Amino acid sequence: MTTTLEPSTQGTGTTTVVTRVRDRACETPTGVAMRSKEKGLWRETSWSQYWDDVLDVAHAYLDLGVQRGDRVAIQSENRREWLVADLAAVAVGAVTVGLYPTNPPAEVVHVLRDSGARVLVAEDQEQLDKALEVSAELPALEHLLYIEPRGIRGRYTDARLTSWADLLDRGRAHRAAHPGAVEQAMAQTQPGDLMTLIYTSGTTGAPKGAMLTVGNVEATIAALTGPAGLLDPPAGPKDLSLSYLPLCHVAERIFTTWNNAATGIQVNFAESIDTVPENLREIQPTFFFAVPRIWEKLLATVQVKQSAASTLKRNAGNLGLALSAKVATAMEANGGKHTAGSRLLHGIAWVLVVRALRDRLGLRRVRWAGCGAAPVSVDVLRFFMGIGVPVHEVYGMTENTASATANRPGRIRLGTVGEPHDSVELRIDEGTGEVLTRGPATFAGYWNRPDATAEAIDADGWLHTGDVGVLEDGRLRITDRMKDIMITAGGKNVAPSEIENAVKVSPLIKECVVIGDRRPYLTALIGIEPDTVGDWAQKQRIAFTTYRDLTERAEVKELVQGIVDGVNAGLNPVEQIKTFRLLPKLLDHEDGELTATQKVRRSALAERYTPLVESMYSKGARS
Numbered sequence: 204m205t206t207t208l209e210p211s212t213q214g215t216g217t218t219t220v221v222t223r224v225r226d227r228a229c230e231t232p233t234g235v236a237m238r239s240k241e242k243g244l245w246r247e248t249s250w251s252q253y254w255d256d257v258l259d260v261a262h263a264y265l266d267l268g269v270q271r272g273d274r275v276a277i278q279s280e281n282r283r284e285w286l287v288a289d290l291a292a293v294a295v296g297a298v299t300v301g302l303y304p305t306n307p308p309a310e311v312v313h314v315l316r317d318s319g320a321r322v323l324v325a326e327d328q329e330q331l332d333k334a335l336e337v338s339a340e341l342p343a344l345e346h347l348l349y350i351e352p353r354g355i356r357g358r359y360t361d362a363r364l365t366s367w368a369d370l371l372d373r374g375r376a377h378r379a380a381h382p383g384a385v386e387q388a389m390a391q392t393q394p395g396d397l398m399t400l401i402y403t404s405g406t407t408g409a410p411k412g413a414m415l416t417v418g419n420v421e422a423t424i425a426a427l428t429g430p431a432g433l434l435d436p437p438a439g440p441k442d443l444s445l446s447y448l449p450l451c452h453v454a455e456r457i458f459t460t461w462n463n464a465a466t467g468i469q470v471n472f473a474e475s476i477d478t479v480p481e482n483l484r485e486i487q488p489t490f491f492f493a494v495p496r497i498w499e500k501l502l503a504t505v506q507v508k509q510s511a512a513s514t515l516k517r518n519a520g521n522l523g524l525a526l527s528a529k530v531a532t533a534m535e536a537n538g539g540k541h542t543a544g545s546r547l548l549h550g551i552a553w554v555l556v557v558r559a560l561r562d563r564l565g566l567r568r569v570r571w572a573g574c575g576a577a578p579v580s581v582d583v584l585r586f587f588m589g590i591g592v593p594v595h596e597v598y599g600m601t602e603n604t605a606s607a608t609a610n611r612p613g614r615i616r617l618g619t620v621g622e623p624h625d626s627v628e629l630r631i632d633e634g635t636g637e638v639l640t641r642g643p644a645t646f647a648g649y650w651n652r653p654d655a656t657a658e659a660i661d662a663d664g665w666l667h668t669g670d671v672g673v674l675e676d677g678r679l680r681i682t683d684r685m686k687d688i689m690i691t692a693g694g695k696n697v698a699p700s701e702i703e704n705a706v707k708v709s710p711l712i713k714e715c716v717v718i719g720d721r722r723p724y725l726t727a728l729i730g731i732e733p734d735t736v737g738d739w740a741q742k743q744r745i746a747f748t749t750y751r752d753l754t755e756r757a758e759v760k761e762l763v764q765g766i767v768d769g770v771n772a773g774l775n776p777v778e779q780i781k782t783f784r785l786l787p788k789l790l791d792h793e794d795g796e797l798t799a800t801q802k803v804r805r806s807a808l809a810e811r812y813t814p815l816v817e818s819m820y821s822k823g824a825r826s
Contacts, residue, residue, distance in 0.1 A: 223464040228254035237470040260291035261385040263374030271296030278302035279326030301451025312337035328354035394418030404798035412650030422643035423606040426624040440467035447473035483565025495579035503710030523556030531589030539593040539615030580704040604644035619678040638672040639665040689720040726819040730786040754785040
């Protein structure tokens with residue numbers, strides 16, 4: 204039976220992301236809501252145009268027969284039409300379902316079938332083809348809307364197809380014939396109404412649809428943008444952000460769609476994930492959120508450029524970065540704030556290297572930087588703090604609308620994910636060490652999965668996060684995922700994520716997966732960073748052709764061994780990596796090794812590379 208949330212039919216003027224956009228369009232119609240790059244130029248969309256497009260598409264949905272509670276799916280890269288399609292669905296009381304652009308057909312069919320989506324908004328031919336390939340298994344899918352017409356017009360005859368341009372025309376016609384119909388639908392919205400289904404990454408099974416309500420989203424907006432929120436002073440229309448992480452993920456939905464509607468921050472859409480470094484330099488955002496992999500990549504870029512610089516520039520850079528390290532030490536002891544001494548040192552480092560460095564990274568104007576969604580090494584955070592970009596770790600998950608804790612400006616403690624938001628109750632289970640949260644942002648449950656919902660939320664309303672953590676002076680430190688905690692053959696409990704992060708601090712390492720559950724000692728599967736290791740190999744005059752060829756070079760294995768040895772020196776014997784194997788290829792989502800959010804599927808990896816794993820436990824393998 205389909206899970207539904209019964210909406211009230213009596214409107215009370217509930218605040219939603221849609222009413223926020225409407226109000227901004229009324230108050231500042233010519234203000235810039237977002238920018239997209241077209242043919243090499245950044246083109247602006249005003250708040251009035253944004254709202255006008257939302258109204259047109261919402262009217263088109265009504266004309267297509269979309270009703271309150273129906274699911275509208277979107278599979279596209281980040282772009283203005285994603286936001287318009289999303290908010291138009293919310294406006295008429297429908298439920299947005301996001302799909303990753305990288306989802307293969309097998310995952311597309313699961314999400315569309317599980318959600319029962321009636322409408323799919325596909326970005327282009329590639330995304331449309333995925334849906335058409337599995338459409339026979341999707342009886343509920345009635346409408347296929349596409350944004351980019353290239354390769355589609357004139358080639359497809361499916362009666363369900365409608366182009367974005369035709370959709371807008373249809374909406375304008377319905378709007379003229381039924382003025383106020385969308386506003387009437389908006390007036391019926393209540394805080395308990397289902398607003399979006401966000402499918403979990405599925406590291407241990409098929410993705411589940413987390414049900415987030417209007418009230419959940421508004422609670423998160425209040426926690427992040429209110430008086431005790433992330434920014435001081437708060438974000439506003441003069442601030443800029445870069446949108447590049449998948450919009451179907453709760454974190455990017457917060458920092459692009461919801462934050463934009465709530466604060467007026469100007470959203471700039473990256474051209475693609477590959478152009479993020481270039482777009483960062485162009486935009487120089489004031490507000491920048493990134494997952495650990497992005498921060499690690501930025502640091503690796505600095506280290507590679509520094510090593511390749513001329514002697515004079517390298518010496519100046521080394522001096523500036525040495526001063527920045529001292530700045531980081533002083534700021535870390537002061538909650539992320541400058542002291543008089545650190546400000547002086549920062550000024551010298553600024554002239555020597557930091558000004559040019561931050562400009563090249565695209566971080567020159569950043570006044571708030573955040574990190575979340577996965578563990579990150581303290582060494583990475585310390586580097587950015589030293590160059591004047593304190594990165595605020597935040598913590599949350601889809602099931603609590605990604606708002607549980609945050610490091611506040613001036614109260615940063617590296618190695619923790621900060622303090623609970625004012626609206627959030629947080630405690631640690633005494634028996635298991637699991638982090639439990641409770642508050643208005645706790646989700647309504649899993650779509651079609653009452654059994655999984657009962658496991659996630661107990662009778663007292665506590666959400667069981669699956670994370671293990673400790674509280675230190677009111678701040679939360681996450682030690683690992685409960686399912687990832689290993690018990691060695693000797694009965695020792697080991698949290699692998701901290702070991703893995705210590706290895707991945709090196710710019711030469713892309714992935715590290717520690718193995719050791721019920722094993723006599725710890726081992727690891729390690730993936731090298733092809734750019735940095737390839738650059739190193741060329742300087743060493745080591746010939747290679749492919750990624751696999753590079754991993755098989757004895758010199759590369761020796762290089763990685765040195766990194767592992769350095770990490771082991773700071774660990775207890777039971778936590779040390781006794782031996783490792785280099786992965787012969789980059790991990791890939793389509794091969795089932797990574798989730799769409801680039802999280803490693805440990806069980807799939809261990810199964811795929813069983814011979815490599817077993818070779819580390821064969822006689823004589825231990826180093």
